[in-house]
Amino acid sequence: MPATKNAISLVDSVSGRIVDLVRASHLDRLPTERFMSAQFGVSRGVIREATKRLELQGMLEIRQGSGMKVVDKLHKxxxxxxxxxxxxxxxxxxxxxxxxxxxxxxxxxxxxxxxxxxxxxxxxxxxxxxxxxxxxxxxxxxxxxxxxxxxxxxxxxxxxxxxxxxxxxxxxxxxxxxxxxxxxxxxxxxxxxxxxxxxxxxxxxxxxxxxxxxxxxxxxxxxxxxxxxxxx
CATH class of the missing domain: 1.20.120.530 (GntR ligand-binding domain-like)
Structure with a gap:
């Protein structure tokens, strides 16, 4: 299904851009979903999927009410x-x-x-x-x-x-x-x-x-x- 492939490709692209942002700016916390949605020109749903993927990979720690913290747990x-x-x-x-x-x-x-x-x-x-x-x-x-x-x-x-x-x-x-x-x-x-x-x-x-x-x-x-x- 083309739509699904496009959505997956978009999440991959945004995940990569978030990684680049973290490395270039030495961030310890990510901006809000709303901010990144506007910055990258994608929906908040795409931002949410991209950050969930990075959390599973051990790069982010996401907690309700605390935002998205950058961590070094890529080995987990x-x-x-x-x-x-x-x-x-x-x-x-x-x-x-x-x-x-x-x-x-x-x-x-x-x-x-x-x-x-x-x-x-x-x-x-x-x-x-x-x-x-x-x-x-x-x-x-x-x-x-x-x-x-x-x-x-x-x-x-x-x-x-x-x-x-x-x-x-x-x-x-x-x-x-x-x-x-x-x-x-x-x-x-x-x-x-x-x-x-x-x-x-x-x-x-x-x-x-x-x-x-x-x-x-x-x-x-x-x-x-x-x-x-x-x-x-």
């Missing part, structure tokens, strides 16, 4: 979809680890090649916090931040977004791991990854990350655990 739809598609927690952890092994070593390699001085400083500060923290919640958050910072330092937006999408799932994975082993093993692994990135050694960074994730698989009890030692 994938996280939610994974929980729905793979409801069994252990199966989800197995599959998450497989995905991480495919993704994160290359992120570490790219980070070694592309990280800025500011990226390296953030990674070093995060590793220091992780080394010093004691309670489980802080350990998990610092560990998760370290992996997300490496993804950011890879300077690949798609890769970074995928890592953010996995962050909610990663939090559950890390919590399970730390209930089984101490964080000392992870601190040692993180130190090796960080040292390779700082040295700009992409191959060593990828290997260190692959080794770390293989250890995580053992720590989660997903396969038999070999003997591991931490350097004194």
């Amino acid at each position: 739809p994938l996280s939610s979809a994974v929980h729905l598609r793979v409801p069994d927690e252990k199966t989800r952890l197995v599959q998450l680890t497989e995905v991480r092994l495919a993704l994160e070593p290359e992120q570490a390699r790219l980070a070694a090649e592309r990280a800025t001085k500011a990226d390296l400083k953030r990674l070093q500060d995060c590793h220091q916090r992780f080394t010093l923290c004691e309670d489980l919640e802080t350990q998990v958050l610092a560990d998760m931040e370290f992996h997300c910072l490496i993804a950011e330092a890879s300077r690949n937006e798609v890769s970074s977004l995928l890592m953010q999408s996995l962050s909610d799932l990663l939090q559950s994975s890390l919590s399970h791991g730390y209930r089984r082993v101490t964080k000392d093993l992870a601190v040692d692994d993180h130190g090796k990854v960080l040292a390779a990135i700082v040295d700009r050694n992409g191959d060593a960074a990828a290997k260190a990350m692959r080794d770390h994730l293989t250890h995580a698989r053992f720590d989660l009890g997903l396969q038999p655990k070999p003997r591991r030692t931490v350097k004194a």
Whole structure:
């Protein structure tokens, strides 16, 4: 039906224009439906459909009486979809680890090649916090931040977004791991990854990350655990 196709095309177009408006003007809230309707020359119904779509994609938060707030939750739809598609927690952890092994070593390699001085400083500060923290919640958050910072330092937006999408799932994975082993093993692994990135050694960074994730698989009890030692 042409009318339906035209309507869908118009909503797509307006959604894109709203995204451009947010990026160009660095908005934290959108103007009213009435204002955007006049600005874009479309009906308020089209504006409403376009903003609903952006809300589902994680870019907007719409609340009655509070307007439309710009948020950075673009990763949320994938996280939610994974929980729905793979409801069994252990199966989800197995599959998450497989995905991480495919993704994160290359992120570490790219980070070694592309990280800025500011990226390296953030990674070093995060590793220091992780080394010093004691309670489980802080350990998990610092560990998760370290992996997300490496993804950011890879300077690949798609890769970074995928890592953010996995962050909610990663939090559950890390919590399970730390209930089984101490964080000392992870601190040692993180130190090796960080040292390779700082040295700009992409191959060593990828290997260190692959080794770390293989250890995580053992720590989660997903396969038999070999003997591991931490350097004194």
